[in-house]
Amino acid sequence: MPGLTLGDVVPDLELDTTHGKIRLHDFIGDAYAIIFSHPADFTPVCTTELSEMAGYAGEFDKRGVKLLGFSCDDVESHKDWIKDIEAYKPGRRVGFPIVADPDREAIRQLNMIDADEKDTAGGELPNRALHIVGPDKKVKLSFLFPACTGRNMAEVLRATDALLTAARHRVATPVNWKPGERVVIPPGVSDEEAKARFPAGFETAQLPSNKCYLRFTQVD
Numbered sequence: 168m169p170g171l172t173l174g175d176v177v178p179d180l181e182l183d184t185t186h187g188k189i190r191l192h193d194f195i196g197d198a199y200a201i202i203f204s205h206p207a208d209f210t211p212v213c214t215t216e217l218s219e220m221a222g223y224a225g226e227f228d229k230r231g232v233k234l235l236g237f238s239c240d241d242v243e244s245h246k247d248w249i250k251d252i253e254a255y256k257p258g259r260r261v262g263f264p265i266v267a268d269p270d271r272e273a274i275r276q277l278n279m280i281d282a283d284e285k286d287t288a289g290g291e292l293p294n295r296a297l298h299i300v301g302p303d304k305k306v307k308l309s310f311l312f313p314a315c316t317g318r319n320m321a322e323v324l325r326a327t328d329a330l331l332t333a334a335r336h337r338v339a340t341p342v343n344w345k346p347g348e349r350v351v352i353p354p355g356v357s358d359e360e361a362k363a364r365f366p367a368g369f370e371t372a373q374l375p376s377n378k379c380y381l382r383f384t385q386v387d
Contacts, residue, residue: 170278176304177202178276184235184264185245191235194264197302199331200233201323204279204293208240208248212317216295217252219320221259226324230331234263237274237293242267268293284314299327301334336386337364352382 171177179192194200203220205213220234227234238245245265252261268274274293281294295312307330312318329340338350352361352369361369361382369384 171276171298171306172278173306173309175306177298177300177306179304180273180276182266182268182273183242184266185242185249186264189264192304194235195233195300195302195304198231198233199302199307199327200235200300201227201297201327202235202237202277202300203297203318204237204274204277204295206238206281206284206292206295206314208238208244209251212295212314213238214248214252214255216317216320217249217261217265218256218259220263221252221261222256223320223324224262227327230327232327236263236265237268237277237279238265239268239271239274239293241269281314297323299330332386338384338386341383349383349385352384354380358382 177191179190182189182191205216207213217236220236224234245267249261249265253259266273271280271291274280274291277296277298279293279296281292284292284294292314295314295316295318297310297318298306299308301307308326310318310323325345328346329344332346332350333339336350337353339353341351344350352365356364358379361384365384367385369382371379372381372383374381
């Protein structure tokens, strides 16, 4: 799919949100940010997703990660919809801004257009895209779901933890990794460098190829 992808700098858009006007780069600042789109207000899957993201907002805040939602309706519609989102799971509050994008300009520039879904007037709708953007304003990770499939916010949090751990310690995370579990040392790091960087040591898996590329270590 053409458009914004991993490693690209997100455009510095001026956006109208439920928290007022923002510039995207200023909003991100020196933090990581998650920007995520929804096909429309007052729709079933989107309502459950926004409720769940509100439930996880405290976890993202602990990690210094900002949240920014997108939907194609206007700000007043968003504000009315938020009442439904918060009522669906009482006690959850939508404290993050939701962007109004009635002309679809932002979702086009952020590669969030669903090629198959249209509104009742035949206009473009967003897919369920989610980009994790770094302090350098570059896309670090993307999820892309169709309108019929809700996202797993626990996996969004896990993937965020993996990105933050990899960036902080210059490591990689293996399959199904969770915080506190062992990470892997990238192939470009020699054993000598690994000994210096990871004084607690590392374990090399013994494989039939006798190639010592699968090395595990523990980081904080």
